[in-house]
Amino acid sequence: MTSTEIYLLLAILGVLVVTGGVVLARRRALPPAKTPAELTGEPPARALEGATRRAPEVPVRPLTAEELARAAEQERYVAGLARTRGGFVAKLARLFRGRPRVSAELREEVESVLFTADIGAKAAQKLLEQVTDLLDKSDVADADKVWAVIRTAARQILAVPADPLDYSPNPPPYVLLMIGVNGVGKTTTLGKLAAFHKAAGRRVLLVAGDTFRAAAGEQLEIWARRVGCEIHLGKEGADPSSVIHDGIARGAREGFDVVLCDTAGRLHTKKELMDELQKIRRSCAKALARARGVVETEVRGPHDTFLVLDATIGQNALAQAVLFKETMDFTGLVLTKLDGTAKGGVVLGVCDELRVPVRFIGIGEKVDDLRPFDADAFVEAMFGDPDDARA
Numbered sequence: 001m002t003s004t005e006i007y008l009l010l011a012i013l014g015v016l017v018v019t020g021g022v023v024l025a026r027r028r029a030l031p032p033a034k035t036p037a038e039l040t041g042e043p044p045a046r047a048l049e050g051a052t053r054r055a056p057e058v059p060v061r062p063l064t065a066e067e068l069a070r071a072a073e074q075e076r077y078v079a080g081l082a083r084t085r086g087g088f089v090a091k092l093a094r095l096f097r098g099r100p101r102v103s104a105e106l107r108e109e110v111e112s113v114l115f116t117a118d119i120g121a122k123a124a125q126k127l128l129e130q131v132t133d134l135l136d137k138s139d140v141a142d143a144d145k146v147w148a149v150i151r152t153a154a155r156q157i158l159a160v161p162a163d164p165l166d167y168s169p170n171p172p173p174y175v176l177l178m179i180g181v182n183g184v185g186k187t188t189t190l191g192k193l194a195a196f197h198k199a200a201g202r203r204v205l206l207v208a209g210d211t212f213r214a215a216a217g218e219q220l221e222i223w224a225r226r227v228g229c230e231i232h233l234g235k236e237g238a239d240p241s242s243v244i245h246d247g248i249a250r251g252a253r254e255g256f257d258v259v260l261c262d263t264a265g266r267l268h269t270k271k272e273l274m275d276e277l278q279k280i281r282r283s284c285a286k287a288l289a290r291a292r293g294v295v296e297t298e299v300r301g302p303h304d305t306f307l308v309l310d311a312t313i314g315q316n317a318l319a320q321a322v323l324f325k326e327t328m329d330f331t332g333l334v335l336t337k338l339d340g341t342a343k344g345g346v347v348l349g350v351c352d353e354l355r356v357p358v359r360f361i362g363i364g365e366k367v368d369d370l371r372p373f374d375a376d377a378f379v380e381a382m383f384g385d386p387d388d389a390r391a
């Protein structure tokens with residue numbers, strides 16, 4: 001090796017040593033690489049988990065028994081009112097189908113549906129006014145808005161202000177008189193009501209005040225056996241006022257919580273039969289006054305009198321109720337057979353016209369096919385989700 005070659009080799013070695021020293025020195029000067037924990041600021045275990053973690057799963061809370069019962073109840077309500085929903089509500093829904101925006105021209109069509117529905121002219125007018133108001137504000141309105149306006153107006157009509165029923169008067173028993181035209185469902189409703197009270201733990205006495213028709217007493221006896229409650233029967237052809245008076249007196253004497261009195265069906269046009277109802281009402285007052293130890297004039301009548309209306313006759317039920325009211329006071333309404341008719345919209349008509357609360361509705365013939373009336377649940381079942389109804 002020549003001396004030149006030796007110098008060259010030494011120079012290369014020198015460069016290498018210096019470069020290596022610089023790199024080592026720089027490495028020492030750099031802080032160590034951060035761990036995932038240090039980068040995220042989380043404790044080490046959680047930070048490492050985080051690298052493989054998915055979005056947190058929201059635990060599905062099982063429904064409570066109460067929520068399940070409520071959902072089942074609404075489902076039953078909806079099923080029971082399926083035919084009613086198929087009436088004017090379905091017709092309205094068809095008008096809005098496929099029209100996300102509706103013009104004022106639709107007003108006439110809405111008017112025609114409402115006024116041919118079995119909801120009575122006044123209720124129809126109220127619903128129409130709401131729709132017109134909305135359409136007047138602009139040339140076109142969102143179909144959803146029109147639908148919502150109809151729902152809200154229907155709810156306002158149905159929500160007749162009323163105190164909740166008081167089944168615990170002091171002293172007991174609570175006395176209810178059931179009245180109405182023949183075949184509307186008085187006896188059946190009483191049987192279902194007996195079951196309703198029994199389930200609530202009340203002692204129930206049924207009173208067979210329909211002494212006109214022998215089969216009526218037997219029908220009520222069948223209900224009493226089915227429900228497991230007692231019955232007070234008069235002789236066939238006996239004066240219904242006296243049978244009902246004695247039934248209430250027995251109810252008070254024997255410590256019943258609830259006394260439910262049936263009456264014979266009658267047409268509101270038959271004066272003598274309507275007079276008989278007045279006499280029955282006075283007998284109730286007399287029996288209750290005795291039970292309370294007060295003078296008769298201090299009691300007006302039974303705690304409640306329910307007029308039963310058959311929804312399948314539509315607007316005729318409304319006319320019936322108006323005429324009944326002229327001669328006999330009633331504190332509540334029961335609309336039966338809503339399961340079998342597209343004319344259930346009459347509920348709107350009677351609520352609007354009479355401003356007497358609907359207390360129960362019948363949605364079938366079975367013992368549990370009676371429902372306390374609830375305006376919200378009814379509107380929900382009738383109008384439901386607009387998209388569903390318009391589909």
Ligand SMILES: Nc1nc2c(ncn2[C@@H]2O[C@H](COP(=O)(O)OP(=O)(O)OP(=O)(O)O)[C@@H](O)[C@H]2O)c(=O)[nH]1
Pocket residue numbers: 180181182183184185186187188189210216264265266336337338339340361362363364365369
């Ligand atoms: N589908 C259906 N049928 C009902 C309902 N309520 C009563 N009914 C039926 O209507 C018919 C007449 O019922 P009743 O209870 O006998 O009527 P009522 O008013 O006592 O009759 P009268 O004693 O003759 O005045 C029976 O066949 C009942 O089963 C209901 O909500 N839905």
